[in-house]
């Protein structure tokens with residue numbers, strides 16, 4: 569019997585979580601699940617995950633119950649982006665550098681002898697008070713630190729912040745091991761997808777990594793609101809979001825089948841060229857035909873239906889209204905919005921007011937009117953996503 573755990577209960581919980589994590593494909597869904605489970609195990613109010621990228625700690629995911637309760641509709645926090653160096657100056661940097669977890673009972677009463685200090689800027693911006701904190705390194709079996717997880721404000725039964733327990737530290741270090749393995753696997757999946765997208769980008773320079781990341785994130789957020797409105801089950805929403813991000817990123821991958829003469833033509837396409845261009849929807853779908861997994865099935869659906877229009881005047885199948893799969897309707901809106909609001913080689917970016925005016929005008933024509941309403945209601949999140957994934961100069 570392992571003395572690290574308070575009886576079988578915690579151990580069996582951890583094993584069950586481990587199994588769940590191994591089924592998640594998308595890196596963002598995975599970070600969400602890891603933080604949520606960690607916070608549940610320790611009754612922590614908030615937490616974030618930083619992943620090492622280009623030798624710095626990149627802020628990658630955040631959850632905060634208090635802020636979420638204060639403003640339930642606001643999900644833009646998760647699209648904040650900043651990075652901190654791996655050094656002794658910050659708590660997260662120190663933990664990444666040393667590869668050892670750190671339990672702090674009160675971040676405002678740090679000992680004078682420690683090299684790190686608490687960065688108050690997040691609390692100040694968000695109007696939040698961090699007190700207790702536990703920071704755990706994410707270390708691979710090859711002893712490489714790939715990130716840190718930081719959980720904040722353990723709570724007593726009344727919700728008052730209290731220090732984390734010693735026992736929390738032991739089993740979270742154990743849990744961090746399986747979390748790290750799952751993160752590595754999901755990162756590999758994401759990299760494979762981005763490589764596929766790069767192949768498409770070599771052919772069609774409009775389909776950049778930043779564009780597909782934005783389209784996927786808008787799609788996730790639109791879907792979340794749509795699913796809540798239509799009272800889908802929490803578990804179904806989570807599972808769908810996991811595969812939606814990846815599938816949405818692949819919406820235009822069928823362009824690999826279109827000739828360069830057409831894709832890179834600097835002038836307007838002839839009718840015949842446009843007819844060929846439109847086959848990218850079907851060509852993309854063909855890549856995922858066979859339905860071996862949910863991910864394939866959804867990628868097929870999105871590639872096939874992202875150019876359909878609500879009024880039936882789209883292509884390739886001229887589907888109408890709700891006959892267009894919901895994922896296709898969502899990606900259509902996200903894709904067109906992003907194409908217009910971004911500058912491209914052949915056109916400047918449209919003004920924001922013009923794009924919004926067009927969306928309103930096209931509600932019920934090009935786009936599902938319910939989705940346009942949802943999109944506009946989460947517009948500050950949409951803007952946060954654009955900030956997180958800017959086009960490279």
Ligand SMILES: [Fe+2]
Pocket residue numbers: 819820848874875
């Ligand atoms: Fe397309």
Ligand SMILES: [Fe+2]
Pocket residue numbers: 775779783819820903
């Ligand atoms: Fe696109």
